[in-house]
Amino acid sequence: GAVVSQHPSRVICKSGTSVKIECRSLDFQATTMFWYRQFPKQSLMLMATSNEGSKATYEQGVEKDKFLINHASLTLSTLTVTSAHPEDSSFYICSASDGGEQYFGPGTRLTVT
Amino acid sequence: GDSVTQMEGPVTLSEEAFLTINCTYTATGYPSLFWYVQYPGEGLQLLLKATKADDKGSNKGFEATYRKETTSFHLEKGSVQVSDSAVYFCALKKGGGNKLTFGTGTQLKVEL
Numbered sequence: 295g296a297v298v299s300q301h302p303s304r305v306i307c308k309s310g311t312s313v314k315i316e317c318r319s320l321d322f323q324a325t326t327m328f329w330y331r332q333f334p335k336q337s338l339m340l341m342a343t344s345n346e347g348s349k350a351t352y353e354q355g356v357e358k359d360k361f362l363i364n365h366a367s368l369t370l371s372t373l374t375v376t377s378a379h380p381e382d383s384s385f386y387i388c389s390a391s392d393g394g395e396q397y398f399g400p401g402t403r404l405t406v407t
Numbered sequence: 408g409d410s411v412t413q414m415e416g417p418v419t420l421s422e423e424a425f426l427t428i429n430c431t432y433t434a435t436g437y438p439s440l441f442w443y444v445q446y447p448g449e450g451l452q453l454l455l456k457a458t459k460a461d462d463k464g465s466n467k468g469f470e471a472t473y474r475k476e477t478t479s480f481h482l483e484k485g486s487v488q489v490s491d492s493a494v495y496f497c498a499l500k501k502g503g504g505n506k507l508t509f510g511t512g513t514q515l516k517v518e519l
Contacts, residue, residue, distance in 0.1 A: 298450060326505060335512075337510055337512065338451075338496070387451070389451075398443075398450035399450045
């Protein structure tokens with residue numbers, strides 16, 4: 295099946311710094327990529343949808359200037375958490391789609407100290 | 408708005424026991440319904456799906472039937488194995504769109 299990777303799998307950063315998370319589709323071209331956030335014992339919350347070569351569409355309540363999404367190629371999307379704060383600590387999951395099913399990455403655990 | 412409600416976990420069963428994980432949804436129109444499974448350290452994988460009322464999705468011994476009258480999509484398996492231990496997510500998608508709405512997930516632990 296289709297494989298999606300995320301890097302890093304976990305990251306710890308200091309408050310006020312920025313951190314970038316990569317999402318790659320390894321064996322297919324992803325026309326659309328999705329970024330989710332998951333809090334403990336809560337459902338995955340869609341943050342934004344990005345199509346290759348165009349600006350991401352953010353869900354209501356998600357700060358686009360804080361969570362920068364770039365989908366520069368058909369196999370790579372990045373999420374940058376800018377000026378991170380402890381409340382941004384969470385589990386971030388990406389998924390990629392070639393127009394049909396969504397294929398999910400393993401997630402990135404972000405801890406902001 | 409659309410929402411998915413799952414039974415809280417963790418659910419702990421002995422091997423070969425019968426499994427039911429309840430899922431109900433609230434949505435306008437006729438959504439497609441999904442069950443995803445997340446094994447430890449891995450991403451979510453599609454387990455099964457159903458796209459219209461009375462459809463039954465099945466895979467790996469798991470099955471779920473789309474019940475529009477009760478707005479439910481309960482996951483069942485007749486005999487669970489230790490290898491089924493994972494977190495199970497119920498989700499819906501509105502027709503024509505690509506946005507998934509997830510439930511909170513239910514952790515299943517199967518013991519020998």
